[in-house]
Amino acid sequence: MRWGAVVVAAGRGTRMGAADNKPYLPIAGRPVLAYTLEAFERCDAVETVVIVAAPGEEERARELVAKEGFRKTAAVVTGGAERQDSVLAGVNALDTDGVLVHDAARPLVEPERIAACCRSAEENGAAALAVPVKDTIKVTDKDGFMVATPDRSALWAVQTPQAFARAELIEAHRLAREAGAAATDDTMLMELLGRTVAVVPGDYRNLKITTPEDLLVAELFLGRRQEEK
Numbered sequence: 001m002r003w004g005a006v007v008v009a010a011g012r013g014t015r016m017g018a019a020d021n022k023p024y025l026p027i028a029g030r031p032v033l034a035y036t037l038e039a040f041e042r043c044d045a046v047e048t049v050v051i052v053a054a055p056g057e058e059e060r061a062r063e064l065v066a067k068e069g070f071r072k073t074a075a076v077v078t079g080g081a082e083r084q085d086s087v088l089a090g091v092n093a094l095d096t097d098g099v100l101v102h103d104a105a106r107p108l109v110e111p112e113r114i115a116a117c118c119r120s121a122e123e124n125g126a127a128a129l130a131v132p133v134k135d136t137i138k139v140t141d142k143d144g145f146m147v148a149t150p151d152r153s154a155l156w157a158v159q160t161p162q163a164f165a166r167a168e169l170i171e172a173h174r175l176a177r178e179a180g181a182a183a184t185d186d187t188m189l190m191e192l193l194g195r196t197v198a199v200v201p202g203d204y205r206n207l208k209i210t211t212p213e214d215l216l217v218a219e220l221f222l223g224r225r226q227e228e229k
């Protein structure tokens with residue numbers, strides 16, 4: 001199976017509240033997006049990468065790729081209002097039969113985990129990195145009172161990359177648009193197709209940089225990784 005990656009970097013970083021957009025925030029003097037792309041550059045299972053940039057940030061992403069000397073990035077396309085729209089823009093720019101979807105805001109992903117995702121999707125149809133939930137999760141009623149406790153042994157925090165057959169992912173996005181269904185990730189769309197998605201053991205360090213403290217944690221882990229080199 002030929003694998004291409006869609007790296008979605010077209011969000012606006014509202015929860016981060018930073019002066020710049022998350023993919024371009026520096027960690028040890030290097031943009032978040034550079035760390036993310038490097039993981040795919042170093043993963044032999046991945047043939048090509050498409051970056052989905054925010055409107056007006058396309059050239060900035062291209063300049064980053066050129067400066068870093070990344071060879072797999074074949075295209076930078078413009079994202080949409082929702083993450084789902086950005087994913088579809090990226091998928092439409094790929095011609096590989098396998099597609100990995102990854103958040104630019106997850107710079108700590110390891111090449112070996114990306115490859116594990118590909119292998120599992122080849123075996124199971126679709127796969128995604130996930131980690132067991134460590135906290136007890138509660139469901140609240142309309143007044144905000146806790147009313148139920150899902151069985152924690154069945155709860156996973158899904159990460160990215162998420163790996164699919166390109167044709168199936170396109171069909172899932174088509175069905176979602178037809179149904180007006182909003183999805184915060186792509187494995188949710190597979191449920192529209194009645195597809196199961198295999199869990200691939202992720203890493204708690206593969207966090208999504210969402211709020212300011214996440215940047216501090218990412219700096220810590222990336223700093224340690226540099227020291228280990």
Ligand SMILES: Nc1ccn([C@@H]2O[C@H](COP(=O)(O)OP(=O)(O)OP(=O)(O)O)[C@@H](O)[C@H]2O)c(=O)n1
Nearest residue numbers: 008009010011012013014015081082083104105
């Ligand atoms: N319309 C969007 C929204 C999100 N993303 C990307 O999807 C990933 C996960 O989204 P999130 O962490 O929510 O990023 P933002 O949408 O930028 O953050 P916020 O929701 O706080 O604005 C990020 O890499 C983000 O750039 C995207 O490509 N297009």
Ligand SMILES: C[C@](O)(CO)[C@H](O)COP(=O)(O)O
Nearest residue numbers: 083103158159160184185208
């Ligand atoms: C795709 C994702 O990272 C899986 O956990 C998550 O759903 C993205 O959510 P966001 O609100 O778009 O950051």
